[in-house]
Amino acid sequence: MENINLALAVVFQLCQSLLVVALAPLLTGWVGQCRAWLQNRSGPGVLQPYRTLHKLFLKEALLADNASPLFRVTPYILFGCMWLAAAIIPIIAVDLPFSQAADVIALVGVFALARVFIALAAMDIGTSFGSMGARREMLVSFLAEPALLMVFFTSSLISHSTQLPHIVEAFSHHAFVLYPSLAFASIAFLMIMLAENARIPVDNPATHLELTMIHEAMILEYSARHLALIEWASSLKLFAYMTIGFALFFPYGIAEVGNWGALPLAIVALLLKLTLAGAGLAGLETILAKMRIFRVPEFLGTAFLLAVLGLLIHFLLGA
């Protein structure tokens, strides 16, 4: 019985990660569509990211003369890291045997690994925009990463576990309690999410002006399948961040261990949450303006301080 359950869980985990990989571009498309609507445009439709990916995969890859193997392998590393991140987040159910291999600290590590590789790849060709993007990306991350870690710390201290499935279980299946520390953590998390996913106000994913770019500046030299994988990994990252947010702050609807019957409801809940969150993100991006790059550390410093404050409040009040 144990083994059957474990096998079921492994199969389920595989299905979930495949589903996430397949669905992630849809979320990006939905956010883009909402933005278009808010800006009074008709928009390309929610399926546009799939069409872009297909087009990019068909193209012939152009590599700069001096590109090293590091440059070529980075898109695959990025994709692998984001897949792994998506695989350990409880999205519709908490039966994730693989999450024992990597807890929230390792999750932060996965994001950091992907980031370091893309920053290195950006410096590989030796163009001015590439190294500028790498420098800015590392500037953003050195404040965002500890802030994310502090958010995770707060929730781990409350739930006595650093594994996301256990955190979700602790939050969703016990009596409803309001944690003041989590309120701070959630605001910090929102700010980190905007920064880490290259969203307005920190970065603009749709910009065409090189000097204001962060993420886009790093991938200027990529083309075809490499670019497609990077774009796909970016949508996976957005998806992962949103589902982390749900797992920490709105875990309602996620199915319990062994409760396969609750899955349909969990899927509906997830779709609903994603639709709302995507629309909310588009709304935020419409009403906010992009900051100057040297205001970004202040923004992220605020996020870091809020996260630390949340942690302190937990230590002070025990809640």
Add this chain to the structure above:
Amino acid sequence: MGGIILLWIVSGLFGLALQRHKHLICNVIFPFGAVLSLLLAAVGLWALGESANIAVLPLGLPDLPLHLRLDPLSAFFLILLGGASFGVSLYSAGYFKSMKGRVLGLLCLEYHLFLASMALVLLADDAYMFMVAWESMALSSYFLVTTDHKIPDIRRAGFLYLLIAHVGAIAILLSFGVMQAGHGIAAYTFDAMRATHLSSFWSSMAFLLALFGFGAKAGVLPMHVWLPEAHPAAPSPVSALMSGVMLKTAIYGLMRITFDLLSVPLWWWGVLVLALGLLTAVFGVMFAAVQGDMKRLLAYSSIENIGLLLVGIGLVIIFHVYGKNALAALALTALALTATLYHSINHAFFKSLLFIGTGSILHATGERNMGHLGGLIRRMPWVAATLLIGVLSIAGLPPFNGFVSEWLLLQAFLLSPGLPNPHINMLIPVAAAVIALAAALAAYVMVKFYGIIFLGQYREPGLEHAHDAGWWERAGLVWLAAACVVLGLAPVYVVHKLDLVTKMLLGQGLGNSTSGWLFIAPVDIERASYSPVYFLLAVVGVMLVTAWGVHRYYHGRVRRVPAWDCGFPAQTARMQDTAEGFGQPIRRLFEPFFKIEREVPSPFDAQPRYHGQTDDQIWFFLYLPIKQLSVRLSAWTSLIQHGRIHVYLSYTFVTLVVLLAFV
């Protein structure tokens, strides 16, 4: 054990004797020394599971023969010494080939004496033996640092190192003096010190002196100033040994005195060490981010890592004091200690790796300034590949070894129970936040280090002809890189071994809370677990499947073209970020902490020149006033110092008269 150390010294002497036969020194003596290192590590591994072995040598002072002791703590640091120096010695066999015979012979002797004295520091079981070994370590490393003594800057760096090392040594000696507690010469053995119970004032005194002394050697703020001077001055394998291993002997000394000799630590020691560690860590990494010289950058990064180790030790002390009775708190103490020991051995390997890597770059290009490097991944694939592993390890990224120790340390923070002291309770989360910040900044620093040196275009024309490392050097690099990978992938085995040390110091290890050989779970698999093997398999598996899928369903066509760079026509290597440029955001963000001098050219300059320099404030606020004070004091002293014999005789006469009158 003694045989190995003796053989090291003998092989060093042979090196001196054979200075006419350069090839013999390089191809026989250094590899032989490396084999001895490996043997030492093997002996250490064996001794880890044994109870303490004690030996008394018929040498030394009349009433104090030399005591040696091999217990699990010493054994662990011997493994560290042997493992890291094996790689460095192999590397040295290739690196020193270009040296002149005479210099090489001397260097060979100093190098092996340095290794032997470090081993003796770890084995010493009485204060006399310890100080003799400690001083020979300082002196031999001083001579190694000043190998190129014809350059004035190097002589100055060496002198600064020697000065701080000796000020530290005096403090250590005084600390032993306090612990000996006036019980006569026999009380200088460590066994006697273990048996004496000091009052809390005197034991605090001994601890503070030890912290100052070992801190000076380890580069703890504010005694860190010698590190960024001495490391660039020394030949690279020597920097590797000094940073990777010698700094750990200071950590060993601090652990030995705090946990073994002074059996009862006080809570505020822990807070002091924790605060010092946090300051040192953030300071080190912040300065590393703005360096342009690759070896200075690594030196500052060593300061950061020493800070992390101190944070670990501070946590151990705090938990140890408050958790005497509770079993859970004891497990937590063991966790913090395990994290600290794990990080020491990790740092030994990845820092040695990075330092010898910079040695190869220095040989190939003759350049230490990162602003003149670039694109070396294409010319030096071996060095680039192994250093990539080192960089990922030191940046604390999974699945490499730096991540494991960081993970363990953060778990120790996370599992910290409600301590009875509310102020310390507040300190714990703040400390965790600072550690996370330092770790993230370390990633920034390492992207800068690797990106500027190895990636991009050649910044200078000569770099196109840079050559890769030779075979001996490659062997050293590969050994150290492999150690980083193995320590990262097999944490369960390592933690199992470290348990033997924690059991000796605390009476309890992490024990059987690790489940299976794949998952490391310090307390409970429900609370936290990590499996680097699965992690690696998952990422690599997805990568392979993706690559296969893309090539199978689409195509794998590639065309090489000139770089695009948004269509800008004129691109030169000068348009890339320099080291200063990459560190500029950090410099701007933490501006008050740096002393910045800048000369910006005016638009009308015929030959515009930009000059920027970032210095350490501490140098100006602490060291220069001390220097001026000592100069002034000696000026006053010189008033009564005439160098004429009759004046001195009259001083003696007056003193005698005064003594006779009063006594």
